[in-house]
Amino acid sequence: MGCGISSSTKDSKSEIALRAALIIQNWYRSYSARLKARQRYALTIFQSIEYADEQGQLQLSNFFSFLLENYTHINQNDPEFVTRLYGRTIQDIKDRHDFVGLIEVPDSYNGPRLQFPVTDNDIDLLLEAFKQQQILHAYYVLEVLFETRKALKQMPNFTRTKTSPSKEITICGDLHGKLDDLFLIFYKNGLPSGSNPYVFNGDFVDRGKNSIEILMILFVAFLVYPNDMHLNRGNHEDFMMNLRYGFTKEILHKYKIHGKKILQVLEDVYTWLPIGTIIDNEILVIHGGISESTDLNLLNRVERHKMKSVLMPPVMLDEDLVDLTINKMGTTTVGYGIRTNGCLSEQLTKREWEQVVDILWSDPRGKRGCFPNTSRGGGCYFGPDITSKILNKFQLKLLVRSHECKPEGYEICHDGKVITVFSASNYYEEGSNRGAYIRVSSGTTPRFFQYQVTKTTCARPLYQRVRIMESSAIRILKERMISRKTDLVYAFQLQDRNKSGKLSMSQWAFSMENVLGLNLPWRSLSSHLVQTDMNGNIDYMSSFQDLHIIKPVKEAHSTLVEILYRYRSDLQIIYNVIDSDHSGLVSIEEFRSMWKLFNSHYSVHIEDSQVDELAERMDLNKDGSIDFNEFLKAFYVVHKLDKSKSESSTI
Structure with missing residues (x-):
C-alpha cells in the first residue's frame, strides 16, 4: 500500500491556494485602484488651481484696459505709463550694437563660447555646458536672440514640412523649463538634424528652473537647421505670463547686469x-486648439508680431488720452503699439486677436459644440464636431496639440482626430506624470514614446510617491482656502442656521465650490481638509486651524491681508509695470491710486482709509516710497502641521 496523498486532499489544498490567490489579487487590485484614485484627485487639484491662476492672469487684460482708461487721468504727471504698458516695442533696440556691442566676455569666463554662424558643434557645446550647470554668458544669449529674431522674421505663420517612411518627424509638447526632459528626449530620440527633424509645440519656458537653457538649445538648433527645427509659439511665450510664472525672475537672477536687455529682446522674439506647423498637408500642430470660427486662411495672413501679449487685447484710447500722450511724449499711442512722429500704430483687429487666442489657449472636450473655456478664462472648449468641421474644411486629418498635462504624457480624443502631447514629466510634483513625444511619418500611424525623469522617485514605491504628491496638492488647496477665509466663513455661516458651527457634507461641499470656484471631488477630499463628527457633520472652522497667513504689518485688517495674499501675483505684475526705472520702489501716491483702481475694478470692498493707513505703515523709513515687491514677499502661509511634523522628526 502506498502512503501518497489522496486526490481529494490535493484538490482541497489547490482550492484553498486558489482562493487565497484570488483574495490577494482582489486586495491588490482594490489597493491599486485606491492609489490611482488618490493620484487622480491630486492631479485634479493641481490642474484646477493651475487653470484658476491662468484665468486670473487673463482677467488682468480687462484690468489693464480699465487702467489705461483711468490711470493717466489720475496721474497726469506720468503719461509714460501708457508707453510702459501698451507701447512695449522693439523700436528702440533696432541697433543691435547698443545691446551686444558694449558687452565684453572676460577671459575668466569658462563657459561655452559660441561661434557665429552657429554649427552642430555649438549645439554640443551648449548641451555639455548645461549638463554641468554652467551659465551661458549674456553676450552669447543676446547674439542668439538677435540671430533667431532675424531668422524667424523670414518664417510664415504656419511652417510646412514633409516626411517620408525613412524620415519621421518628432513632435514634443510643453517643456516648461524642465531641462532634464529635453536631455532625455535627445538621448532617446537623437539630436535635431536634417534627417531627424523636430517640432517643439510651445511653452518652452516658465515654472521650471532652466527656461533660458532650453531656449538657447532650441534657438541654436533652429539656427543650424531652420528647415528641420520647427518652433511654435505657446501661451507662455508671452512676457506677461513670464512675470507671473517665473521666467522673468529666472532671467533677472541669472543675468543680474544684462537681464533687462535680454528680456526686452526676448519679448520681441x-x-x-x-x-503652427502643418505636416504632409495632413497634420496641424498648434499649441492649444481651435474654435468653430478658426480660419487658417485668415491666420496665415495675420501679422503675428503685433500680438505682444494675450493680456493686451486691441483697445482704442479716448481722444483726451491720445492728446495727452501726444502732447507730453511726442508720440501717439493706440492699442498696444507705438510709433513715433505722431503716426497711429497698427494693431491686430479684434477678430484676428481672438483667432490667435483660440490657437494658443483652447482645449478639447467630449461635449459637442464650442463654448467658453471657463477653467482657463481664455480660448474655448471645442467638441468632436468642431474638430471634424475644421479639419474637413481645410483638408486635414489630424490635430496635434499640447497645453494640458496628461498623466501618461499623451491622450487621444475626438475619435482619434485630436492628440495631446505633453513633454514635461513630473510637472506638478515628482512622480505626478510621464512625459511623451510623438513620431509621425507619411502614411503611418503616429508612434508614442513615454518617459519619466527619475531621481529620488525611482527608489520609492508607488504609495510613497502618491502620498508625497497628495500632500503637496492638499497644501496648495489649503493655501487657496486661507486666502478666501472671510468669504468661506460667511458662506458657511449662511448655511449654518442653527449657529452650531457644523454643516452637513453637502452644505460644506456646496460652499467650498461656490466660493473657491474649483470643480473638485470635495466629499472625497474632506478627510484631508476638515474634521467630521460621529454623525458625519463637519466642523467648518477646522478648515483653517492648521494654517495662517504671516502679515508684515501686524496692524493690518485681516480682510485686507487675505486680499493682498490672494492677489499678490497680480499686484506684483502691476507694480512691476508701474516701476519704470526698475528701482523696486513705488511712491505712496502711486500705491494709493493704483490700489484704489484695483479695488474698484475687482469690486474688492476695502475702505480707502485702510489702504491709506497700510501705505503709511509700509513706508518703513518714511521717505515717501514703498518697496512693494519686498512687502508682498513677506506674505506666506504657515502650515502648523508641517511645523509640528518637522519638529517631531528631529526629536
Whole structure:
C-alpha cells in the first residue's frame, strides 16, 4: 500500500491556494485602484488651481484696459505709463550694437563660447555646458536672440514640412523649463538634424528652473537647421505670463547686469515665433486648439508680431488720452503699439486677436459644440464636431496639440482626430506624470514614446510617491482656502442656521465650490481638509486651524491681508509695470491710486482709509516710497502641521 496523498486532499489544498490567490489579487487590485484614485484627485487639484491662476492672469487684460482708461487721468504727471504698458516695442533696440556691442566676455569666463554662424558643434557645446550647470554668458544669449529674431522674421505663420517612411518627424509638447526632459528626449530620440527633424509645440519656458537653457538649445538648433527645427509659439511665450510664472525672475537672477536687455529682446522674439506647423498637408500642430470660427486662411495672413501679449487685447484710447500722450511724449499711442512722429500704430483687429487666442489657449472636450473655456478664462472648449468641421474644411486629418498635462504624457480624443502631447514629466510634483513625444511619418500611424525623469522617485514605491504628491496638492488647496477665509466663513455661516458651527457634507461641499470656484471631488477630499463628527457633520472652522497667513504689518485688517495674499501675483505684475526705472520702489501716491483702481475694478470692498493707513505703515523709513515687491514677499502661509511634523522628526 502506498502512503501518497489522496486526490481529494490535493484538490482541497489547490482550492484553498486558489482562493487565497484570488483574495490577494482582489486586495491588490482594490489597493491599486485606491492609489490611482488618490493620484487622480491630486492631479485634479493641481490642474484646477493651475487653470484658476491662468484665468486670473487673463482677467488682468480687462484690468489693464480699465487702467489705461483711468490711470493717466489720475496721474497726469506720468503719461509714460501708457508707453510702459501698451507701447512695449522693439523700436528702440533696432541697433543691435547698443545691446551686444558694449558687452565684453572676460577671459575668466569658462563657459561655452559660441561661434557665429552657429554649427552642430555649438549645439554640443551648449548641451555639455548645461549638463554641468554652467551659465551661458549674456553676450552669447543676446547674439542668439538677435540671430533667431532675424531668422524667424523670414518664417510664415504656419511652417510646412514633409516626411517620408525613412524620415519621421518628432513632435514634443510643453517643456516648461524642465531641462532634464529635453536631455532625455535627445538621448532617446537623437539630436535635431536634417534627417531627424523636430517640432517643439510651445511653452518652452516658465515654472521650471532652466527656461533660458532650453531656449538657447532650441534657438541654436533652429539656427543650424531652420528647415528641420520647427518652433511654435505657446501661451507662455508671452512676457506677461513670464512675470507671473517665473521666467522673468529666472532671467533677472541669472543675468543680474544684462537681464533687462535680454528680456526686452526676448519679448520681441516671442512675437515672431510661428503659430503652427502643418505636416504632409495632413497634420496641424498648434499649441492649444481651435474654435468653430478658426480660419487658417485668415491666420496665415495675420501679422503675428503685433500680438505682444494675450493680456493686451486691441483697445482704442479716448481722444483726451491720445492728446495727452501726444502732447507730453511726442508720440501717439493706440492699442498696444507705438510709433513715433505722431503716426497711429497698427494693431491686430479684434477678430484676428481672438483667432490667435483660440490657437494658443483652447482645449478639447467630449461635449459637442464650442463654448467658453471657463477653467482657463481664455480660448474655448471645442467638441468632436468642431474638430471634424475644421479639419474637413481645410483638408486635414489630424490635430496635434499640447497645453494640458496628461498623466501618461499623451491622450487621444475626438475619435482619434485630436492628440495631446505633453513633454514635461513630473510637472506638478515628482512622480505626478510621464512625459511623451510623438513620431509621425507619411502614411503611418503616429508612434508614442513615454518617459519619466527619475531621481529620488525611482527608489520609492508607488504609495510613497502618491502620498508625497497628495500632500503637496492638499497644501496648495489649503493655501487657496486661507486666502478666501472671510468669504468661506460667511458662506458657511449662511448655511449654518442653527449657529452650531457644523454643516452637513453637502452644505460644506456646496460652499467650498461656490466660493473657491474649483470643480473638485470635495466629499472625497474632506478627510484631508476638515474634521467630521460621529454623525458625519463637519466642523467648518477646522478648515483653517492648521494654517495662517504671516502679515508684515501686524496692524493690518485681516480682510485686507487675505486680499493682498490672494492677489499678490497680480499686484506684483502691476507694480512691476508701474516701476519704470526698475528701482523696486513705488511712491505712496502711486500705491494709493493704483490700489484704489484695483479695488474698484475687482469690486474688492476695502475702505480707502485702510489702504491709506497700510501705505503709511509700509513706508518703513518714511521717505515717501514703498518697496512693494519686498512687502508682498513677506506674505506666506504657515502650515502648523508641517511645523509640528518637522519638529517631531528631529526629536
